[in-house]
Structure formats: structure tokens, C-alpha cells
Amino acid sequence: MRANFDASGDRGHVELFVPFAVAALSRLGCAADSITVGREIALAFGLRLPAGVVTSILRRAVKQHMVVRTQERFECTEGAHQKTATVWKQQSDATRRQKALLGAAMADPRIARLRDEGADIEALLLGYIEKHAVPLLSRIIARPTSVPNGPQKPGGDSPDFAIASFISDALASDPTITSYIEDLVKGSMLSSAVYLSESGPLDRRFEKTVLYLDTPLLLKAIGHEGAAAQEATLELVSAARSNGATIAVFDHSVKEARNVLGAAEQAIRNTRTPDSVRGVLAHYFELRARPADLLTAIARLEGDIRAAGVQIVSPPAYNSRLTVDESGLEKALVEGVRYPRPAAARYDMKSVAAVHALRSGRDVDQIERTRAMLVTNNDALVAVSARYFKEHERTSLPPAVLDHDLATRLWLKSPTAAPNLPRTQILADSLVLLDPGEALWRRYLDEIDALSARGDVSADEVIELRFSYEAHRALVVETGNNPDRVDADVIDATLRRIREAAKDEERMLTALAAQEASSAHARAALAGLAAGELAADLEGERGRRLAAEQALATLRSQLVLRRDLIRSRARKRAHLAISVLVWFVVAVCLAAFAVTTFVDMALLPNWVGLAVKVVSAVVIVTGTITQTVGGSVRTFVEQAEAPLASWLERRMSSTGAGFDAPEGVG
Template structure:
């Protein structure tokens, strides 16, 4: 609707008819909408009071004030164009770098848009655009393969660019809904219609081709079931699945043999390090696993004369369109198409949702073959359709229910496109057998070509996914890359050994240098320690001498004082016994002096009685005082630790 309203806005005051709006939308935005679609969109705008229609002329104009409510489509268009240009230029650079192919912007843009349309909007292939599914034949070959490889690269390493690509896919899928004959068709729900899944679709839904393919497939199936569809597969398809799973045992053993029909499963199993026990478990649980994802196994309906078809002619058409190499790969497809024909009662209406039964496959050649054979008009909806088409149809009905579906589909499709198709691999296998028979390659070379991922990628890059480009040169190039890859572990091991040896030598040199540094540091520390010890010795010696001097001086003073006091006291005490002396002493002092003299005399007598003189006693006290002076000075200098006071010691205890 915004595009139709923008066309009216840009027309100014000039009224437009529905057809003129259609033409303006095509000129401005490249959307070739049917007139009835334009009328429906304008009707929605009128209900929202955005559009006025003249009663007589039926001409259209915007309502007053409606222009201010419209989104700024011009700015959005410019921003989208810038992002698309960046994406296209990245594709040009990628094609030149990886494939040495020169593309201009027009060629690259066309390749990108064609790839998006072929994978996201298969619905358009039978819309009013008139593009037939045959127009997309080989969409994953040539330029399509280059685009797929580019998208895979962008998905892994450029989130912003892939985000725009995701918007392109969503926009294309939503645009496809505009081409339905009746706009309300997009809201139609499934009624008693069963989607019969072809073998590859079932294997992907079960996860046997990797988690990306599983999630993308299951998203589509869940969305279809939420809209009323039922899921099933034929019993002959289950038999084919068992055969493919059993065949992967050969691939896991790397035994030479054809594996074109099982390459996706075999590649996934090998990359996941599965063994034969894992395969046996997958085979044993096959029907239970199908039931878990709500795929019902039904018996293939019996043949009836009334709804019978010329199976010989159908087989001829299938062989012509698909070129099967083995009959056991042709029969399941033939049985599936004829079974759908019988389940429909030989005819169907024009809508998927009410066609009763349809085969969902990833084989575009099978879809083309079924259209070619059942072209009488009795089946208005084709018997077989691509899973891309189903994804587009169910997603546009409820895009908000699975917003990541387009992103998951495009990623899964790109990785699928990078793997060899069955036809390509059959051609490669034939060429390998021919070279082997001629003796041009060894048995080891055959194994490398069949099972090396590098050989597979090289073959795809050389041929761009086109079986017609398989040649001895492509095989030789692939073999050379595979040999290089096979030798890579030995080369890497040698480089790692050389690197380890170099690191060991560097570590040894560093160790020697470190040891020398540590020895030098230890020597410097020893020298410093000796210096500090010498300094401390000098300081201790100086402190001792100072303490000795102080204690000596104090001792000398005490000795002199003691001598004077003792002598004086003794003399004074003796003198008090003489009357002459007493006359010169004041009477109050006579008795104290006498007592002091007696005491001093008595002390002297006691000291002398013990064998020590007064001077010797003072000398002992002098030595103790010197020790105290020395200890105090050493503590202040930090040369010894201070003793903790006894009170603190008791408190700590």
C-alpha cells in the first residue's frame, strides 16, 4: 500500500485512475502489480481515510493531510540502494579474487537478483510475470554457484551485509504475495491437504544432512502444519532412505563406489566422525524419528485402471529431463508422482491449500518433468513443487511466526549449492573411472578425488557446478589441490616441530641469560650485604665506644663522689667524738652527722668484709650502665629489636 500511496503523492493534485497508479508504481519501484491488486491496496487506503475516490470518474487523490502520514520511501529507497550497491561490489571483488571472472555491476546485480528470485520467490515463476520454472534451470550453476559461494562467505564473516541480504530475501518473498490472482489467497489455510515429502527433504528434517539444513527444513514444515497442512512420506521413500543410510557405510569406509545419491548424508556423517554403529542406529530408529517430527509413513496407493498413467512414457520423460544413471534412483520418483496423481483422483484445483496431495522435493528437474508430463490441465496445481516454493508460500501467510526462516533457508540453500549435484557427481565419477582404467591416476588418487573436501570444492570452483564443464583439466586441478591438502598435515607437523625447536632454543638462551642475570643480581646483593654488615659493624663499634665513654665518665664521677662522701662522712663521724670539733658544729647537726658517719663507716666495713671494695662495686655498676647505654643506642639505630614491655607481654598472654 505505501507504494500506491507514494505514486499518488508524487502525482501532486492530478487525480489518477487505478491503471495509472499501477503504471506509476512500476515506473517508480519496478513492481508490475495487477490492476485488481492495486484496487485492493487503494481500498485499504480508503478505509484508513488516506485516499479519496471521485464518485463519477473513480479517479484517486490523497486525502488532506495524508501525505504527512506516509513513510519517507525515497530516503528508504536511497539507503537500500546504497546497501545493494555495496553488496554487488563485494560480489564483483569476490568473483575476481576466487574465480578470476570479471563482472560489471549490471552483471553482478542480475546474478544476485536472479539467485534470490530462484531460491526465495519460486512462486513468481507461475505468476503474471510469466517466468516459467524452466527459466531458473541451473540456478545453482555458473553465476548462481558464484553467488551462492559469495553469500556463504558473507553469512560467515559480514553480519551487516548479510542482514541486508536477509531483507532482500524477505522483501522478495513478501512481494511474491502481491502476484496472487486474488489478494485474499495469501490468507487461505490448508484443508485436507497432505504434503508428501521426498526422500532428501525427510533426511534433512531428521538432521542427516547437518543442523543448518535441519532447522531450515523444520521451520518450513512447522509453519505449514500451523496453517493446517499434514505431513507424510511414502513407504517406498522410507525404503529409499534406508538404502541411502546403508550406502553411507561404504562411504565411511572410503570404499570406491557410486555415492551420488547419498553425498549430502555421507559428507555430514564423515564430518561428524560417525561410524557404522551410528548408521545402524539411524536405520533402526528411522520410522520413530519420522514420527517424532510428525511425518506419517503411508503405504504407496495401489495402481488403478481408472487413474492410471502411461508409466513407460513417464519414465521416458523423467530419464530425458533428469538423466538418471541407475534405475533404482528413477523408480522412487516415478512412484511418487503416480501416487500423488492417484491420491488426487486424477485432478486438482488451482490452489495448494486444497489440492489434496502434493510432492515436496528439492529436485527442480523432477518438478519440470512432472509439469511436462501432467500438462493436460486436469491438475491445476502441479503434482510436485520445490521446497523453496513451499517456503515462500507459507512464510508470506505468517511472516511474523518465523522471522528467521528466509535467513535460514538462504544459508541452507547456499551450502547445498556448494556441494556437487547428483548429475555433476555422476559425471565426475565417470571421468574418474575413465582415468583409472587408463592408468592415469592411482588408487590413492581415486580415493582423494572421491572423498577429499578440497577436491570437491576445487571441482565445484572449476566447473561452477555445471556438469558440462567437467573435464580432465578440472580433475587434474582438483587432484593437485587434494594432494596438497593431504600433504598439509605433514608439512604443518614439520613446521610445528621446527617452531617448537626454535622456541626451545630461544627458551634455553633466555634461561642462560636469566641465570646470568640472577647470578649478577646475587653477586650485587652479596656485595651490598657485605657493605651493610661492615657499616653495621662500624656503627656497633662506635656505639659501644660511646657507651663505654659515657659509662666511664659517670663511673668516675660516682667513684669520686663515693670516696668524698665516705671519707667526709667518716671524718665527720669521728670528729664528733672530739669536744673541740663539736664546738664548731651546730647542736642540731651533731647527731645526724654522727649517724651518717657511723652508717658510712659501717657500709664500708660491710663491703670490705665481703671482699669487695667500694670502687670495685662502682665498677660493676659502671659496666651494667654501659651495657644499658649500648643496648638503648642499638635499638634507636635499629640494629636490634626493641624488647616488648613485660606488661604488654602479660596482656598478650
Template sequence: MDKFLVNMAIVRVNLDRKGQDILDNYIPLVHETLANMENDIFSVDEFKTRFVEIAEFSIPTGAVLALLKRAMKKYELLIKGESGTYIINRESLQTSGYTSVRDAEQRKYNQLVSKFVRFCKDELDLTIEHDSAASYFFEVLFDLAPLLFKNISDAEKLKINHSDKNRYLVARFISYANNADQESFESILSFVRGSILTETFYYSQNPTDIENKPLRRVVVYFDTQFLIRLLGFSDSALCAPSQELWEMLKEMQVKMRCFQDTLDEIHGILFAALNQMDSHGRLKPNRPSDIFDYITQNNIKPSDLTIILNTLEEKLKDRQVYVEPRPKLIDAYSFDHELLGEKLSTVFELQSEKARQHDINCLQAVFQIREGRKQEYLDRCKAIFITTNSQLAQLSTHFFNEQYGPSSAAVCMGDHVFASLVWMKSVKKITDLPKDRLVANCYSALLPSESLWSEYIREVTRLQDQGAITQEDYHVLIYGMASREQLMEHVFSSDDNMFGSVEEILDRAKREYTKEVNERLSTIEGVATKQSDIIDSLVGSIGRVVETIVLVIILCCWVIVLGYALLYTSPTSITDLKSLSPKSIVFLVLLAVTLLNLIFGIRLVDVCRNIANKSGEAVKVWIRNRYNM
């Protein structure tokens, strides 16, 4: 399995190289496959079989033919033989650098696995075998590249090992790496980029069509959660991918729409929030990071929420997303709503009947716009429904494939996958899109599921009703980020059920809050001390400047008075002093200073310094009182 991840890292997109398209990224794998062919003359099926052995994933025959054509015409690795066969040009194969690239990526991958194993042991007290660590990283691809995941050689084994716990563990590690270990994060991102690129192989008969054919004739309809994230009513990590997809579609001049039913559903959510705020004062989120949680965390007032309600359609128009009425049902283009509803209710047990019917109606509308036909080409499919719910996308695709045959352009597509396809078509590619997709995927994995959160809410409410926890404890458990982190850590680190665990989660959350508050206080005290030192230094400098200025002024005055006295004020007789003229006064002052110095040892310069010091201190006191320092 690790060979697959290494190959995905090798395939990763290099957007800086001119004249290179999607097929060129796979030429190293084609090189290696051809080098390991037993015979120089081979058929397409023989090449495909060997390619799967080397790459550890299968690709459609159309993609295989496109790769062989590229290897023959651009790289001269092959010569066309008779009866659909190909002949290997062994001389050209000698220029392949696959082995050195593979070894370099393998070393990076080995380091990544070692760090993951050590992280689980040190941070989560969980022992993971080095050989089984690869299966955890495949959890990343389950949503980002669902069709590629199904075509991996060990797909069945990976499906058995797939679990929310494994997804949570690798998400914890990726979140840590993104913040503290960029080398590991880049290693993960490299095979994520390669996987996103490879996923596009399964949506067209010819992979180059993904890049070359625009979507201008396709109308894209968004679901409720996508629009909520597009408008920014969720956590920024979840909103970023939706906003990036919107930017690419806008740049490509793709028509973006939503059905009136979808706008009504958003209105209904906001009205419910407004009513709950009026009744209880504070919202109880149905799931962390939903719109109720966003309103609470951002302290949005009822008046602000009312403004949002009244300007919702205008906000969508500003983003060039226009509202359309859902077309009336035409029986000829209808599918079995009841059967699809049963499949949805089996997977989404907590979904309301109203929400389920909304999904079915939107799928019906898009299917009807397509005139009830399966579509082979994404750029000609007329309409497509984009959802943030990857399970809905996969389940509905499976339903339509069963009823009407496989299609390369599904009626409903997850926003992760659709963004990858649009990204390949976009002229101005958003370089951070794979990273933002990875971060959003991991962020979702670190949040409690809807079923877990509902169970948790019931237990917290039960304890409050029994008086086991206070109102303040209730708020910490429901709205505190530390409580949510502790909830996820508790659930995935033990086999206990929720009951009897809330007190432990509360205790851990309080400890985390205390630790966090102490750290913040220490930081604030450090900053305050530093700022106080800077202020003291500044005020002291100002005081010293004032002292120096006053001292210089006083001394200059005394020097002038002394010079004047020596030259002009000496009396010719004692009787001249009786007149108390200015000259006499100056002489008497000079005499007094002289006597004080001779008899008491008082120096004039000391008197001047004392006056200057008092002046400086007075200025410092004034500055502190003036600016409340």
C-alpha cells in the same frame, strides 16, 4: 534492475507492527504509483501498467484489486469511481514517506554492490562492472522466488545471464558476508525477505487468503531428500530449513505423510551404503553433503547404520510423519507418464530410471488424490507433494499446466516456496526462516553439481588406477573439504575441463590443509602456553602459601622455645646440665643456636626460611607429579 531489488527491500516484512498483513507492506509502492499517475481517474489496467514501471515486476490482477481495495478503505488514498474506475485522493498522498525510505535503501544497495565488486576483485581476481553487479544478486531469487523471478520486468535478460558460475560467485560473497560483514548480509536479507513475501502473490486470487486460510484439510507428502534432511542425515545448513518447515506444519496441525515407495527408497539408499561399507570399508559420496557423505563425515559404523535402518519408520512417526501405501492407479485420474518421463530424463540425465519412476509415481498418487482436477486454492487442494528438487517442482508444474491448465496450487512444490507460504500462514512465525533459506541456498550453490562431481570422481579414480596419486591423496581429494572448495574455485575461475586439473586441486588442497594445520597448531600452542602459565602461577602461589605457613609455624615454635628457655631453663650450676633433663636440653639447644649465630653468623630466621622454601618446593613437585603437569 537495481530498482527492483531496492523495492523488495522496501517491501520486506515487518512482523513487529501490529495490525499489519501482507498487503500493508506494499502500500509505499502503491503511494508512489498513484503519485505518478497522469490522471486522477484511472482504471485497474492503467494502475497495473504504472505499477510495473515503478516496481519493475508484475503481479496478478487479483493482487492489484486487493491492493487498491486496501488503499481505498484503510488508507483513504482512493475513492471508488464509476464503471470500475478509481479516483486519487491527492491530499492523502502527501503523507507518503516512500522517497526517503527508497533513498535510504538505495544507499545501502550501492554500498552492497561496491563491496561485492571489491570482494570479487580481491578474493577471486575477477573484475565485475558496477552496473552489471545487480544481475548476480538475482541468482538468489531463482530458487527462493521462482514465479516472482519470471514476472520481473527484465526476466528474459536475467535468464540469459543466469549461470552456475554467477550463482557460485554471489554465494561465495553471501557466505563471506554472513561470517564477516553483517551489514552486507542484512542488506541482502532485506530484499530476500521482500521477495519471499512477494512470491506468495502468485499462489492465490486474493493475497490475504495466504495468511487467513489454514492448511488443515491438506495432506502434505514429503519426498526422499526432504525426509533425509528432516531426520538430520545431511549438513546442518541444509537440514535447518526442512526442520523449520516441519515445525510450522506441526504447529498448524497439518497432516504430514510419505508414501511407502519413498520410505522404501530411503531404505534402499541405506542398504546400498551398508553393502558398500562391508565391501570397501568407506563410502564414496554421489555428491557432497548427500547421505553417504554424512555417514562418512560422522564416522557412522555399520552397526549404527543397521540401527538407523531398523528404526527409520519409528523416527518418522516420532515426528508425526506417517507412512501410507501409494493408492492403486485409477485410469480416469491418470496422466501421460511416458511424456513426463521424457521431460524428466532430458533435464535429469544422471537420474536412474528407478528414481525417475519414483518421482512419477508420487506425482501420480497426489494427482489422483486430487481426483485429477486442477486446484485453485492451496488450502483446499487435498494433497501436495513437497520436494527439495526445485527443478522437479518447476518442470512438473509446467507439465500439469500444459495438460490441465494453470493452477495456483501445484501438484508438486519446492520446499523453499512452500515454506514461504506456510510461513505467511503461521501464527508463530520463525524469524530466522528467510535467513536459513538464504544460507541453505548459498551452501548448495557452493557444492559441486552431480555431473561435475561424477566427472571429478572418474578422473580421481583414473589417476589412482594409473598410480599417479597415492591412497592418501585419493582420500584427500574425495573426502577433504578443502579439495571440494578448490574444485569449485578451479572450475569457476578457468575455462579448462577437469582433465589435468586434479593434480593442481590436490596441490592446492594440501597447501590449504598445511596452512590450516599450522594455524591450528599455533592456536593450540598459544592456548597451551597460556594454560601452562596459569598452572605455573597457581602452583607458584600454592608453594608460596606453604612457604609462608611453614615459616610462620617454625618461627612461632622458636619464639616459644626461646621464651621458655629464658624464663625456666637457665641452670644454677654447670653440674645441672649433666642430668640432660628437658630443661637442660632446651638450654643446650638455645646455647648452640647462639654460638652459631655469634661465631658463624648463622641467623635463626634464615634457617627457618630455608626449611620453608624446601617445604614449598616439595609441595610444588608433589602437585605436578600428582596431576601430570
């Protein structure tokens, strides 16, 4: 299935099944009806597809000219043979990888013990992957007929515990086995596309949908339950956002998150170990956190939420038409969900009721078309709320969705946009299954107290046994999550594992320090080799800079000289022009005086008389101004020269007319 997806180029989920249908038809002699082809697909590949889906797949094969339809039968074409050969090759390769994965699982002592007891390890492994990676959205599509009792911890020799241990170890340390696991997970998720498509097209984007995280997911998203949980949740948030959804959280959920962190701070401050160490508290115990660290986390809570791209919103205002029976809903949640704290039921009721109100009575059958949806990791909450709203509000789409169900649907929409989502989800699941349950933890603490009272363990060892994350993991491994196996030998084995883990960590730190020292020596050697070249480069750069500065100074000098020359020439030309004008006026005045003195005006044209009068008026006005204001003709000439010289300077600077630039000046 995974190989077919890679080859299909993401052209659609029906496309994934065309090679299987063609290969099955070829096995049937290249002629059969859709029902027979469906049976053959189930026999050859283990895929049980609805009859209508098989018909749709065969019709797609017809469009690709690999199959032709004659009445109710389908027949192969020449193009089907190459596709069939590819399918068998892919199946052979997949079988080889599955056998390698199965062999690695068999080599694990925990799984080998199950094999010796007659368990079908292959069925257990595939069943675990289908159960924890691909729930097929049954809680969304189907109407729940029964209410699960919430997430259960595997106890004793539970196969889930052994498989979870193997998978978590492989994902953490073996890239090859990790790739085999991812192939199985993603292939299973792709095969679920047939069933998911019945609840709406998988390529539909969200239409103004806001996904509200409940408190546990919110705490995971901002890193308060460890890196693995945070990575899985942020992958989910990123995939939802890339498909058009908005991510938000109700303000009462922020308040609940603050209370959870406050309770963890009190537990760390107290000397008595709590009855249960998991989630937020287990994370901070592992970090050896101090109360001040939790107080800092509380102070930064809202800022961290917004930094993760999650909006903080208030529930809608009260509306009698959209308000549910809150007391009835809370009662149903208390009875159907195992809450560790009574207040948790109240917060969940508020979130579910707010989602219902935000939908404004608009009932839809597809998650992509709804306005609001609560995302939770509590499958009991999903089931109880779905049943309650179906019975009392007649709604077809539940108000809450399980995070794994949403992750499956989002990954199927765009596998290349969130390639790590299946791996992070199944890793987070496996790590949760490897946490000690309450019964095991309580029995473990009792045994530690007994050993401490007898003096068999020191005070420092008690602290390590109670608060070390490695101790929690070792406890589960040594007991198989069975409280009846806790005894002094288990405590001794746990202490050995703690010491071995400390030594491993010390060796790793030593290796890292040696690697860093080696890198430092290498960097020093490279620095020494480069020092000479660097010095030469710096000297050359200094010379080039000095040369550039000298050239710039020379250019500035030339520009100043050019400006002075232009200004001098402009002044000379302005003086010449004004002088010419003055002498012209004088000449005109003298000519007018001569005419009026020696020539009879009656003999001259009228314009000559008019010109004489104008010149006389100019002379009289000029003389009057000179006598009244002061100054002389030279003063007026100089005042007229200044603006003319300025104009000529600008003109000559812009055009270069009448100016030969000095050498070297452009």
C-alpha cells in the same frame, strides 16, 4: 518492502503496497488514474504490478483516508504527505543497505573478476536472489509450457557460482551482510505476494491437507545431508504444520531412503571412491563415518522419521476409477527427468499416482484445499507430472510442488512464525551449488590417481583429497566448477586449503579449550567464594531443622496427652451415666415391689399396674439370661459403658466440649 511489512503489523499483503501507491501519486502531482500510478510505481520503485492490483491498492488507500476518488482519478489528501515522507526515508535506508551489500560483494575476488569482465554485479546479485529464493510459484499457478532439465550445476565462470560462494560465506560468518541479504530475500518474497494471491488468498489455512515428502527431502529432514539442509527442511515442515497441514511420507519412500543409506554404507565400506560424492554420501564422508554408523542409521530410520513429526503411511488401495496409467506416467518421468538411478523413476511414479488417488478425483485450484500434495526438490518432476496430469487427467492443480515454492507461500502466510525460512532456504541452495558436479569430480579423481601413480601425493593425502569435505569445497573454489581447470596445481592448492582448514580447526579447538579452562578457573573461584556462605547456610539450615524436629516431637507428646485425657474423661462419664441408669432401674423395681405389697392395685391408675408388670418382666428376663448365659449385672454394665465411652471420646475430640487443652496445644 520489508520495512513496509514491519510497519503494517501483518494486516494483509495489499497493505504493503499502499505507501508505494501514495508516493507514486504524490510524484504525479497528487492526481492521476490507476494506470498512470502503476507506471510511476514501476519507474520509481521497480515494482511492475497488474493494473487491477494497482486499483485495489488505491482503494485501500481511500479507506485509509490518504486518497480520495473522483470518477476515474485518484487524488491525495493531507494524510498522504506523512506517508510519502516515510516511504522516501525507507527507500533511502534500503538503498544504503543495498549499496553496502553490493560493496561487500565487489570485494569478493570471485565477483570482482566478473566485474572486471564487464558483468552487472547488482543485476546478478538481485537476479540470483529472485531465482533461488522467490520462484513465484510459477510451477503451481501457471501451466508449464516447457520442461526444465532438472537442477543444473554452474560450471566454469558461472555467475551463479560466484554469487553462491559469496552468499554462503556471508551467511556463515558475517551477521551484518546476512541481515542485508535477508532484507533482499524477504522483500522479494513479499513483493511476490501480489502474484501468489492470484492463486488464492494467502491467509487461507490448509483444509485437511496432507503434504507428502519425497525421499530426498525426507533424508534432509532427519539430518542425513547435513545441518544446513536439515534446518531448511525442518523450517518448511514446521511452517506447514503451523498452517494446518499434516506431514507424512509414503512407506515406499521410506524403503527408498533405506536403499540410499545402504548404498552409502557400501560405498564407505569399499576402498574405491565412487564416481559421484554428493548428498547423503558426501555428508557421511565429511563425518568420517564408518559402515557401522550407516547400519545404525538404517536401523533407526523409522524412529527418526516419527521423531521428526512425520507420519509413515501406505498408498491407497487400488481403485480402477482413480488409478492412472502407471506405465505411461513412468515413461513420461524417465524421458523428462534425469534420474541417477532407474529405480528412482519408479518410486516417483508411485508417489505421484498415490497423491492423485488420495484426491479421489476432486479437482481444486488451490493447494490449501487439496487433500494431498507431494513436496519435492526436483523441479523437473514437478513440471513433468503437472503436464502429464493436465493432458491425461484434466486436473488443474499439479500433484507435486517444489519445496522452495511451498516455502515461499508458507512464509508469506505468516512471516513471523518462520522468520528464518528464507535464510535457510537460500543457504541450502547456495551450498548445493557449491558441490562438485559429476564431470568435475571424475576429472579430479583421474588427476589424483595420476599423481598417486607418480608418487607426487602420499596415501594419506589421497584419502584427504578424496573424502574430505573441505577438499570438495576447495576444488570448486579453485576451478570455478570447470573440469578443464583441474591439474596438478589445483591439487596442490586443494591440499594447502585442507591443511589450512585443519590448522584453523586446531586453533579453534585450542581457543575453545583455553576458554573452557578459563571458565573452569572462574567457576572454581566462584565456588571458593561461595563455599563459606554455603557452609553457614547449611549450618543454619541444620539448626532450623533440629528446632523444627523438637517442636514436632513436643507437639506429638501434647497430642498424645490430650488423647489420653479425653479417653479417661469419656470413660468416667460413660461409667457415671450407666451407673445412674442402673440405680434408677433398681429404684423403680423397689418401688414396684412396695406398691404391689402394701397398696391395693384397684385403687391405683391402670398405667401403674402396667409399669409394675413391665418391670417385673425385665427382672425375670434379666435373671433368666444371667442364669443361662452367665455373667452379672456388672458385666452388662461394663459392656454398655464401652460403646458409650467410645462415642463420647469422638464427640469430645471433634468439639473439645468439656476439655481444657494443655498449654501449647491448639
